[in-house]
Amino acid sequence: MIVDKLYRAVEEKGHVCVGLDTDYSYLPSAFASRFETKGEAIFEFNKEIIDRTHDKAACFKVQVAYYEALGLEGLKAYSDTLKYIKEKGSISICDIKRGDIMKTAEMYAKAHFTGDFEGDFITLNAYMGVNDSLEPFLDYIKNQDKGIFVLVRTSNQGARDFQYIKNEEGKYLYSSVGEKLQELSQDYLGECGFSSIGGVVGCTNNEEGIKLREEIKSMFLLIPGYGAQGGGAKDVVPYLINGNGGVVNSSRGIITAYKKDGSDPMDFAKAAERATVKMRDEIREELKK
Amino acid sequence: MIVDKLYRAVEEKGHVCVGLDTDYSYLPSAFASRFETKGEAIFEFNKEIIDRTHDKAACFKVQVAYYEALGLEGLKAYSDTLKYIKEKGSISICDIKRGDIMKTAEMYAKAHFTGDFEGDFITLNAYMGVNDSLEPFLDYIKNQDKGIFVLVRTSNQGARDFQYIKNEEGKYLYSSVGEKLQELSQDYLGECGFSSIGGVVGCTNNEEGIKLREEIKSMFLLIPGYGAQGGGAKDVVPYLINGNGGVVNSSRGIITAYKKDGSDPMDFAKAAERATVKMRDEIREELKK
Numbered sequence: 001m002i003v004d005k006l007y008r009a010v011e012e013k014g015h016v017c018v019g020l021d022t023d024y025s026y027l028p029s030a031f032a033s034r035f036e037t038k039g040e041a042i043f044e045f046n047k048e049i050i051d052r053t054h055d056k057a058a059c060f061k062v063q064v065a066y067y068e069a070l071g072l073e074g075l076k077a078y079s080d081t082l083k084y085i086k087e088k089g090s091i092s093i094c095d096i097k098r099g100d101i102m103k104t105a106e107m108y109a110k111a112h113f114t115g116d117f118e119g120d121f122i123t124l125n126a127y128m129g130v131n132d133s134l135e136p137f138l139d140y141i142k143n144q145d146k147g148i149f150v151l152v153r154t155s156n157q158g159a160r161d162f163q164y165i166k167n168e169e170g171k172y173l174y175s176s177v178g179e180k181l182q183e184l185s186q187d188y189l190g191e192c193g194f195s196s197i198g199g200v201v202g203c204t205n206n207e208e209g210i211k212l213r214e215e216i217k218s219m220f221l222l223i224p225g226y227g228a229q230g231g232g233a234k235d236v237v238p239y240l241i242n243g244n245g246g247v248v249n250s251s252r253g254i255i256t257a258y259k260k261d262g263s264d265p266m267d268f269a270k271a272a273e274r275a276t277v278k279m280r281d282e283i284r285e286e287l288k289k
Numbered sequence: 290m291i292v293d294k295l296y297r298a299v300e301e302k303g304h305v306c307v308g309l310d311t312d313y314s315y316l317p318s319a320f321a322s323r324f325e326t327k328g329e330a331i332f333e334f335n336k337e338i339i340d341r342t343h344d345k346a347a348c349f350k351v352q353v354a355y356y357e358a359l360g361l362e363g364l365k366a367y368s369d370t371l372k373y374i375k376e377k378g379s380i381s382i383c384d385i386k387r388g389d390i391m392k393t394a395e396m397y398a399k400a401h402f403t404g405d406f407e408g409d410f411i412t413l414n415a416y417m418g419v420n421d422s423l424e425p426f427l428d429y430i431k432n433q434d435k436g437i438f439v440l441v442r443t444s445n446q447g448a449r450d451f452q453y454i455k456n457e458e459g460k461y462l463y464s465s466v467g468e469k470l471q472e473l474s475q476d477y478l479g480e481c482g483f484s485s486i487g488g489v490v491g492c493t494n495n496e497e498g499i500k501l502r503e504e505i506k507s508m509f510l511l512i513p514g515y516g517a518q519g520g521g522a523k524d525v526v527p528y529l530i531n532g533n534g535g536v537v538n539s540s541r542g543i544i545t546a547y548k549k550d551g552s553d554p555m556d557f558a559k560a561a562e563r564a565t566v567k568m569r570d571e572i573r574e575e576l577k578k
């Protein structure tokens with residue numbers, strides 16, 4: 001089960017998930033100008049960062065929107081990036097947040113678990129229904145070592161619009177989503193005790209987060225919101241169980257670290273490495289407390 | 290406003306939205322074998338169908354999942370199909386159901402309203418929050434003649450999982466989604482009285498549907514579920530207002546019509562044309578009743 005591989009990666013390399021949300025404007029201009037196309041420049045930028053961080057980060061999350069925004073050329077860079085992550089023996093999370101039903105969901109499974117855009121994990125949105133949206137992915141999870149992270153509760157302000165609607169029994173919508181997923185996740189448990197059916201849960205450290213973690217305790221978590229969205233190491237701790245069971249994403253905080261730490265822009269990959277180590281150690285320190 | 294163009298298209302050409310959910314297996318083998326790549330074959334198949342139906346259908350909906358499933362080659366066919374729809378003066382709906390926030394949502398807007406994957410309308414999922422998910426699209430709607438259809442209520446069985454959760458006041462989740470969208474839609478009204486912020490609402494003909502339509506009366510609707518998912522002309526009528534304000538999608542019912550009507554497979558485009566005319570007339574007849 002892929003979740004066991006991710007669990008071991010967390011044990012060995014810490015909790016950091018490096019987010020390759022690579023916008024062309026993030027590239028140092030002296031670096032970017034070496035390449036003929038934006039797509040090529042972005043892939044080479046990612047490659048240097050992967051080289052420097054793959055032994056210090058549990059996995060990489062590639063946000064497809066940034067690549068789609070550059071059209072076919074961008075998606076070539078997306079595909080090359082995923083292949084390179086695999087080549088380095090690392091784990092990829094394709095942040096695609098797709099959500100559809102029936103034959104369309106089947107097509108998304110084929111698209112992102114095989115071929116040009118193959119990743120280890122993908123993110124999904126289950127608004128259209130748990131079984132209807134997820135069914136076509138289950139066979140890949142069981143038999144082809146794939147995993148999913150389904151949106152449960154995000155930490156943006158607008159999350160309040162719907163995710164926090166209470167049902168007649170006073171239960172939040174995100175908690176109803178979590179409940180259905182927790183149930184489904186039982187059939188896809190790895191040896192590590194977590195499931196290859198994971199959840200996306202924003203890091204906000206409060207009572208409510210602790211309660212939610214209790215409700216979805218078999219799910220491995222992808223935790224966004226570190227740094228840029230205001231979360232810190234303290235906010236992550238309630239979502240981990242015995243120090244594992246979650247990876248914490250940071251994108252700009254790592255890949256544009258060179259802009260903040262005063263280093264030579266051409267050393268962007270070294271700056272990313274330092275930012276990764278710092279974040280990894282902050283979380284490890286916090287866990288010891 | 291793009292919604293006015295769509296409104297006029299419905300007036301002139303009827304309510305049919307031809308769904309180009311083109312799976313390679315749908316192509317007659319004698320046709321497919323003429324081309325070197327699957328992507329090329331799919332584009333040429335779409336092209337013949339567009340040629341035959343663009344004056345009998347209001348618009349075309351292209352389901353990106355089918356193209357993503359073929360990787361880069363498939364997305365080239367997707368891009369070519371969208372360009373061809375534009376070349377013919379028709380309206381495209383990119384069925385992408387993306388849903389994300391902040392800079393990622395900005396990237397999706399750029400990806401699908403400009404460049405290789407540019408369409409007139411796109412479909413979106415607002416689970417992460419109305420303003421957070423939709424904000425980056427609004428400027429394109431106002432200033433660049435673009436439109437969106439946001440998922441409100443689907444007609445699949447799994448829709449019950451979350452969309453039908455009642456809040457403390459007994460209001461369905463889909464109705465809360467509709468309410469927020471109806472409010473936002475007011476700032477994007479066209480001359481036709483409908484908004485370029487539209488909704489996706491599955492066609493199920495019942496009291497509840499009539500009530501929902503009343504709640505979101507400014508929204509132009511994209512109505513899936515005709516044919517394959519069991520809906521018929523009767524089920525569509527409650528979602529139209531004075532005979533307009535909605536397009537009805539049929540995909541397989543049109544593009545694989547040749548498999549059912551006994552025609553020569555190579556005449557698939559003529560069969561698609563006949564199926565389009567039949568559906569168009571069924572809806573028009575029903576509206577007269």
